[in-house]
Amino acid sequence: MQEAIQKTVQRTTIPFGPQHPVLPEPVHLKITVEDEIIKEVVPALGFVHRGLEKLIDIRDFHQMIQVVERVCGICSMIHAMCYVHGIEELMKIEVPPRAKYLRVIWSELHRIHSHLLWLGLFADSFGFESVFMQFWRIREKILNIDEATTGNRIIVSVNVVGGVRKDLSQDQMRWILDELDQIEQMTTQLESTLFEDYTVKKRTIGKGLLPSRQAVELGIVGPTLRASGVAQDMRQLGYAAFKELDFEPVTENNCDCWARCRVRYREVLQSIDLIRQAISKIPAGEINVKVKGRPQGEVITRVEQPRGELLYYIKANGSKNLDRLRIRTPTFANIPALFTMLPGMWLSDVPVIVLSIDPCISCTER
Amino acid sequence: MLENVVSVSPDTLAGEIAKTKYEGFRFVTMTCVELDADTAEVIYHFDRDFTLKNFRLKAAKNADIPSISHIFMAAFLAENEIQDMFHLKFKGLIIDFNRTLYFDDNAQTAPLCRYTVSQIKSPEPESIQNSGDV
Numbered sequence: 001m002q003e004a005i006q007k008t009v010q011r012t013t014i015p016f017g018p019q020h021p022v023l024p025e026p027v028h029l030k031i032t033v034e035d036e037i038i039k040e041v042v043p044a045l046g047f048v049h050r051g052l053e054k055l056i057d058i059r060d061f062h063q064m065i066q067v068v069e070r071v072c073g074i075c076s077m078i079h080a081m082c083y084v085h086g087i088e089e090l091m092k093i094e095v096p097p098r099a100k101y102l103r104v105i106w107s108e109l110h111r112i113h114s115h116l117l118w119l120g121l122f123a124d125s126f127g128f129e130s131v132f133m134q135f136w137r138i139r140e141k142i143l144n145i146d147e148a149t150t151g152n153r154i155i156v157s158v159n160v161v162g163g164v165r166k167d168l169s170q171d172q173m174r175w176i177l178d179e180l181d182q183i184e185q186m187t188t189q190l191e192s193t194l195f196e197d198y199t200v201k202k203r204t205i206g207k208g209l210l211p212s213r214q215a216v217e218l219g220i221v222g223p224t225l226r227a228s229g230v231a232q233d234m235r236q237l238g239y240a241a242f243k244e245l246d247f248e249p250v251t252e253n254n255c256d257c258w259a260r261c262r263v264r265y266r267e268v269l270q271s272i273d274l275i276r277q278a279i280s281k282i283p284a285g286e287i288n289v290k291v292k293g294r295p296q297g298e299v300i301t302r303v304e305q306p307r308g309e310l311l312y313y314i315k316a317n318g319s320k321n322l323d324r325l326r327i328r329t330p331t332f333a334n335i336p337a338l339f340t341m342l343p344g345m346w347l348s349d350v351p352v353i354v355l356s357i358d359p360c361i362s363c364t365e366r
Numbered sequence: 367m368l369e370n371v372v373s374v375s376p377d378t379l380a381g382e383i384a385k386t387k388y389e390g391f392r393f394v395t396m397t398c399v400e401l402d403a404d405t406a407e408v409i410y411h412f413d414r415d416f417t418l419k420n421f422r423l424k425a426a427k428n429a430d431i432p433s434i435s436h437i438f439m440a441a442f443l444a445e446n447e448i449q450d451m452f453h454l455k456f457k458g459l460i461i462d463f464n465r466t467l468y469f470d471d472n473a474q475t476a477p478l479c480r481y482t483v484s485q486i487k488s489p490e491p492e493s494i495q496n497s498g499d500v
Contacts, residue, residue, distance in 0.1 A: 042461065046468040051477050089367070219393040219440035237416055298368040300411065300418060311411070313397045328395035328444075336440045365468065 009034050014347065018047045022125045022351035025361035029338070029354070036347045043335055049365040053325050060320040061087055061295055065159060068312075071327060072363040073154045074114045075305045077106050079327075080159040082303040085239060086314040087161050090295035099163035100241040101282040105176075106150070106158055107240070107303075108271040108278070112183070113142040114306035115264045115271075118358050122261055123194070125355045126203040131193060138186045141179055148172070163288025173279045180272050187268055195262065204258035208341035208353035211255055218336045222308020223267065224357050226251045227259035234304035245277045257356040264358075267306075294318050305330050307358050329363035371409075371420045376432055379423055383434045386412050391419060393438035398448040403481040406452055410434070430457040443467075451478040 011032050018026030026047035032040040055067050068083045069076040081103050088095060116139035123131035143153040150156040150166055158164045168176070194200060210220065215228040225232055226249055233249035235242045250266045252259035295316035302311050308330030315324040334357045341353050374382050391412035399407045401424070408431065410421040425431050433456040435442040445456040446467040453465070453476035465473070 044463075044467075046466070049468040054477055057480070216392055217439070219438065234416075300368060300420075309394075311395060313409070313411075315399060324397075324399045326395075326397040328397075332443060333395070333440065335443060339439070 011039065016350055016354075020351070022121075022355060023359075024121060025359065027354075027359055027361050027364075029342075029350070031342070031347070031350065033347055038342045038345050038347060038350070041338055041342045043338060045361070045365055047365075048361055052366045053327060056322040056325045058321075061316065061322055062161060064322065064325065065161070066157070068325075068327070069155050069157060069159075071329070071366050072360055074117065074360065075110055075307070075310075075363075076155045077110045077158060078303055078305045078310065080157070081107055081240065082301050082310050082312045083314075083325075084159045084161050085303065086299045086301040086312050087295050087316075089299050089301065090297050090314065090316055091161070091291065091293060093162050093289060093291060095163050096286040096289060097241070097283045098167075098285045099287045101278045102164045102166075102168065102287060103159070103240040104242060104245070104278045105168070105275050105282075106146075106156060106164075108274045109142055109145060110156075111271045111306045112268050113139050113146075115268045116142065116187075118264060118306075118355075119194070119261070119268075122352075122355055123200075125351045126200065128197075128200065131190065134186075134190055138183055141183050145176055145179055149176075160288055162291045163286070165288065167287050168282075173282075177276065177279060180275060184269060184272050187265075191265065194265065195258075201258065203349075203352055204261060204356075205254070205256060207257045207345060207349050208260075208356055209255050210337055210341055214340050215255075215337070218340065219333050220308075220337050221333045222305070222330045222358075223250075223260055223263040224308065224334050224337060227263045228255045229253040232309075234302050234309050237302065239301075239303055241278060241281075242274075244281060245274055247274065257352055260356045260358075264306075294320055295322070307331055307360055307363070308333065327366055329360065329366070331357070331360045331364040334359070335364070368420060370418060371422050374421045374423050376423065376425065376429070379421070379432055380434065380437065382421060383410065383437050386419065386421075387437055390414050393440045394418070396441065396444040396448065398452050398454065398478075400452060400479050400481060404428075406454060408448065408454070425454065427452070427454060430455050432456070433458040433460070435460040450476075452476050453479065 011034055014031045016029040016031050017023055018028045028044040030042045065080050068079045071079050116135045120132040120135035146156050147153045150158055158166050210228050212228040212230050215225050229251055231249040231251050250263050252262045296318040298315045300313050311328040313326035317323045391414045394411040394413050397409045401407055406427055408423045412419045442461050445459055446463045448454055449465050450468050
């Protein structure tokens with residue numbers, strides 16, 4: 001009888017996306033199911049491709065900072081930081097120590113607001129709209145800090161080749177520390193709701209499993225990798241001023257959606273700590289150096305975005321325009337994780353699992 | 367500067383990549399650089415303990431490049447992207463979008479190529495050819 005029932009179950013291919021209530025950006029998945037159990041998944045991209053790498057033909061290497069900031073709004077500062085690191089390495093520019101600390105402060109503010117945005121969206125994906133609103137309410141405080149210190153809420157545009165264009169006064173730093181105290185308090189208040197609620201556990205624990213060995217084999221990066229127990233974080237490279245700060249990657253061992261949520265939540269608190277450390281150690285001095293000449297040679301730079309490892313390959317020939325700029329974003333590396341996470345899961349788990357890798361298609365397609 | 371670079375040929379590529387996997391490296395990404403009208407360079411990036419290892423492969427644009435997606439499955443997206451952007455062809459790709467990862471079926475340009483853009487006229491759809499009233 002059981003055999004007869006199994007024989008009658010047909011495979012059906014269901015399109016998921018590119019427009020879906022849970023997806024902030026367009027990605028399309030062709031999901032093959034038997035009954036409601038996922039058997040196969042094939043991703044499709046190409047809905048927001050912009051060809052930003054091509055702009056090196058008409059924008060010079062200074063102007064490209066503004067272009068790479070627009071690869072992704074949520075982590076614009078970190079894109080620009082990765083790019084200027086590469087140009088500075090090619091031109092052998094020594095950035096002033098104060099500028100390195102300022103880069104850490106703004107990049108960690110970006111990580112906090114990206115993770116808070118994601119925590120809200122994730123709560124929304126399993127229907128917890130009040131938690132969504134609470135996390136986004138906290139995120140506003142970070143955007144207020146960005147606005148007060150740089151003039152912009154999202155694309156802060158602080159990086160230049162040779163340093164940063166804005167400084168922080170003592171008053172501003174004191175105010176940031178006060179705000180961070182409040183942000184920490186408001187975030188920890190939500191911890192029990194997010195991790196002990198029966199419904200949240202039911203929707204996230206054991207869902208979208210990605211064992212550590214497979215995660216490494218698939219080249220997965222960022223919180224998605226660290227939630228599988230692998231302590232890999234590009235901040236361990238010690239770029240900017242990270243080598244002078246006390247820092248250990250956040251890891252979890254559950255390998256599921258719950259663990260990915262937990263890693264990002266803990267990273268919010270870790271970033272608050274890193275900003276406090278940076279403010280306590282920031283040296284006085286210049287914030288940028290004068291830049292002469294043009295870049296020449298090949299370089300690869302890597303930094304840790306909120307979603308994981310970001311890589312820039314830059315090839316320059318000594319002219320004002322670069323020869324080649326290649327951007328490998330974390331979501332581009334994390335898409336293959338869906339091949340392991342989705343098969344065997346219920347169709348109703350797809351939104352939660354897809355969102356658990358924090359997909360940024362704007363970054364991916366550039 | 368780009369360090370730890372090993373030159374490979376299409377014949378030695380698969381062996382070197384398999385050895386790299388055995389040594390515990392993870393696949394990071396691939397970069398394609400157009401060198402001139404006829405040749406391009408593909409650079410394969412791998413990482414182990416925060417140290418990058420790179421393989422440089424020079425290839426004729428009109429020749430097939432062996433895919434490494436059967437060794438590192440994660441390479442399939444990067445290879446498909448290079449197919450779209452540079453019109454190179456990877457042989458043995460495990461999921462081959464056939465230059466439609468980002469673009470429509472009828473897109474004929476290779477946007478990141480400076481020197482050449484192949485314009486191949488698409489065949490007329492049969493229905494249009496056969497209908498006399500168009």
